[in-house]
Amino acid sequence: MDSGGATADGAVAPPDRRAGIVAAAARLFEEHGYHHSSMEEIAERVGLAKASLYHYFRRKDEILLAIHNEMIELILDRHGERVAAGVESCGAELRAMIGDVISLMETHPGHLRIFFEHQRELPEDYQAPIRRKRNRFRDELAALLERGVVSGEFRKSLDVEMTTLAILGMANWTYTWLYPEGSRGAAEVADHFWHLTMRAIAAPGAVDSVFQVT
Numbered sequence: 001m002d003s004g005g006a007t008a009d010g011a012v013a014p015p016d017r018r019a020g021i022v023a024a025a026a027r028l029f030e031e032h033g034y035h036h037s038s039m040e041e042i043a044e045r046v047g048l049a050k051a052s053l054y055h056y057f058r059r060k061d062e063i064l065l066a067i068h069n070e071m072i073e074l075i076l077d078r079h080g081e082r083v084a085a086g087v088e089s090c091g092a093e094l095r096a097m098i099g100d101v102i103s104l105m106e107t108h109p110g111h112l113r114i115f116f117e118h119q120r121e122l123p124e125d126y127q128a129p130i131r132r133k134r135n136r137f138r139d140e141l142a143a144l145l146e147r148g149v150v151s152g153e154f155r156k157s158l159d160v161e162m163t164t165l166a167i168l169g170m171a172n173w174t175y176t177w178l179y180p181e182g183s184r185g186a187a188e189v190a191d192h193f194w195h196l197t198m199r200a201i202a203a204p205g206a207v208d209s210v211f212q213v214t
Contacts, residue, residue, distance in 0.1 A: 018056050021046050022070065025063045030110035034064065034118050064118060065126045071108065071115045072133040075100040079140055090148035091198060094167075097141060098197075099190040101171040105178045106186045112175040138164060145201070154201045167197060 024045045028037045039060055043053040057063050078100050079093075087093040104112050122130060142164045148154035170193050178189060 017046075018066075021048075021053065021056055022063060022066045025060075026067050026108070026110040026114055029064075029067075029114050029118070034060075034114065034121055061121065061123055061126065064114065064122055065130070067111055067114050068119065068122065068126075068130045069133075071104065071111055072130065072137065074104070074108075076133065076137055076140075079137070090144055090151060090153045091202070093144055094141075094148070094197065095190070095194040097144065098167065098171050098194050099187065101168075102174050102178070102190040102193070103186045105174060106180050109180055116172060116175055138168060141167065148201075152203055155203050158201055163197075163201060167193075170197075 021042065025037070025042045028042060028045055032041075037060070039053060039057075040050050042060075042063070043050045046053070057066070075097075079097060082093060082096060087096075119127065119130065142160050145154060145158065145160045145163055149156060149158050149160070171190075174186075174189060178184065178186065
């Protein structure tokens with residue numbers, strides 16, 4: 001994952017200046033809190049004069065919006081690319097979607113806490129498009145579960161809405177306890193969550209013969 005153009009002394013070099021500002025601001029927000037971080041501190045963190053920072057972002061909430069857009073668009077794009085390429089099975093795609101969320105703890109440290117805890121800090125005109133994108137990921141997950149029911153991979157009695165919320169709850173909440181320097185990696189956690197889910201939702205016989213869960 002690109003570091004956003006950060007140099008060894010903490011400055012950010014073109015052409016990645018905007019991305020570097022977003023990455024540095026996300027780390028600052030996580031360290032000191034969104035409300036306790038100023039535009040001046042963000043400028044200092046990336047090695048810019050405050051006036052120069054305003055060339056890229058006029059207000060702090062614009063940076064917050066950029067963080068939200070980056071996170072949700074990344075997982076939506078990953079899912080879309082896999083669908084376009086043709087997924088192996090609904091079970092395999094479910095595994096990938098869970099991993100998409102949890103892997104961000106390693107590739108974008110600091111971003112997820114901001115993403116989940118500070119959506120309400122966005123102005124209302126920013127919240128609406130972000131909400132639509134977040135709902136789109138939820139709807140894509142629900143649609144995947146429904147396809148799995150129709151194909152016979154998942155139980156016919158599956159409550160799609162409740163299962164969607166349960167999966168998102170497991171994956172989303174990892175930002176509170178999963179850290180890059182911890183004993184468990186994102187891939188291990190995602191795999192464990194997928195196994196738990198498949199044991200609950202796979203159609204009779206599919207757990208071992210189709211998904212090969214151990």
